[in-house]
Amino acid sequence: QSALTQPRSVSGSPGQSVTISCTGTRSDVGGYNYVSWYQQHPGKAPKLIIYDVTKRPLGVPDRFSGSKSGNTASLTISGLQAEDDGDYYCCSHAGSYTFYVFGTGTKVTVL
Amino acid sequence: EVQLVQSGAEVKQPGESLRISCRGSGYTFTAYWIAWVRQMPGKGLEWMAIIYPYDSDTRYSPSFQGQVTISADESISTAYLQWTSLKASDTAMYYCARHYGPPDSIFEFWGQGTLVTVSS
Numbered sequence: 001q002s003a004l005t006q007p008r009s010v011s012g013s014p015g016q017s018v019t020i021s022c023t024g025t026r027s028d029v030g031g032y033n034y035v036s037w038y039q040q041h042p043g044k045a046p047k048l049i050i051y052d053v054t055k056r057p058l059g060v061p062d063r064f065s066g067s068k069s070g071n072t073a074s075l076t077i078s079g080l081q082a083e084d085d086g087d088y089y090c091c092s093h094a095g096s097y098t099f100y101v102f103g104t105g106t107k108v109t110v111l
Numbered sequence: 112e113v114q115l116v117q118s119g120a121e122v123k124q125p126g127e128s129l130r131i132s133c134r135g136s137g138y139t140f141t142a143y144w145i146a147w148v149r150q151m152p153g154k155g156l157e158w159m160a161i162i163y164p165y166d167s168d169t170r171y172s173p174s175f176q177g178q179v180t181i182s183a184d185e186s187i188s189t190a191y192l193q194w195t196s197l198k199a200s201d202t203a204m205y206y207c208a209r210h211y212g213p214p215d216s217i218f219e220f221w222g223q224g225t226l227v228t229v230s231s
Contacts, residue, residue, distance in 0.1 A: 001173070003155065034216045038156070045206055045221040046148075046156065052215070089156050093214040099170050100158040100216055102148075 004029065004090055004103035011039060011109040012080045020106045022073040022090035028101055030071035034093035037075045041086045050075060075109070087109045115207055115222035122228045125128030130143050130193040131225045138165040140188035141165040144166050144210040146218055147181060149193045150204040162190060170213060196231045204224075 003094065005023040012018040022037075029035055037050035038087055040087070048057055050066040058101060063078045090103035118132040129153050133145060147159040159175045162168065164183035169180075185192040190207060208218040 007205055032214060035219065036216045038218070041158075045224055046208075046218070047221070048217065049218055049220075051217045057219070063133075091158070091216045091218070092154075093216045098173060099161075099213055100172070102156040102158060105155040 001028075001094055001098040001101050003077075004092060004101055006039075006088075006106045007089060008105040009109065011111055013111045014080050014082065015023065016080050017078045018080060018108060019074060020075045020079075020088055020090075020108070022075070022079040022092075022096075022103045024071050024073075024092055024101070026040045026071060026092040027053040028092040028098075029068065029073050031095070032093045033068070035068060036091045038091065039084075039086055040089065044091065073079075080110050082110050084108060113209065113220045115209060115220055117205075117222040117225045120228070122230070123152060124197055124231055125197060125229055127197050127229075128193070128195050129197055129227065130191050131205060132191050133222050134139065134187070134189045135209065136188065137156040138209070141185050143219075144183075144212040145190040146208045147152065147190075147207045148177075148208060148218065149177075149203045150206065152225075159192070160207075162211070164188075164190065164213060180183050195223040197227075199229050199231075201227060202229045203227060 038046040040046040146161040160171045207222040209220040211217040
């Protein structure tokens with residue numbers, strides 16, 4: 001099972017919006033509404049920011065939103081802030097043999 | 112407050128065995144799964160395995176099946192990840208995370224990570 005494909009990096013100025021794609025197959029992203037997203041700052045543990053494609057955990061700003069179309073899930077960060085700088089990973093359920101697969105990761109740079 | 116506290120950094124030689132731990136607090140330990148995730152230096156996240164402490168039901172990634180063993184002791188709210196013979200390629204940060212269980216992909220709360228270094 002290969003990792004889900006994400007762009008290596010995206011960037012934007014404060015206040016702008018950026019969107020990160022997460023492309024898989026019918027066996028993972030396209031087959032289930034079990035996509036989650038994680039933010040990771042350098043030297044820190046990942047943090048859950050989106051689950052079940054579109055849901056936000058308590059305490060996560062509504063600047064973060066998720067969506068899915070076909071085999072591609074997306075994370076949009078609206079109104080970029082300096083603290084959004086970091087790495088972002090998607091994850092999807094991938095069936096009853098592989099179970100889970102993470103994305104390759106995207107570095108978000110706030111200019 | 113939900114917390115997952117992992118054991119400290121380890122430096123081991125190739126061929127040695129190792130067990131690292133993850134203690135949960137602030138919630139009913141047996142009500143949620145515990146997942147293990149590897150992050151090699153400068154690389155991305157890789158799902159390894161999950162365990163349900165209530166009955167020790169386990170699932171392994173095909174990539175890690177047979178390479179590691181996970182277990183849990185509900186009496187002390189602790190999950191474990193162990194190796195019988197470490198390799199240099201096992202050098203990585205290992206995270207535990209509270210998980211909702213299959214099929215959901217919710218790694219909800221994370222431990223601080225345990226750095227494992229394998230070198231001769």
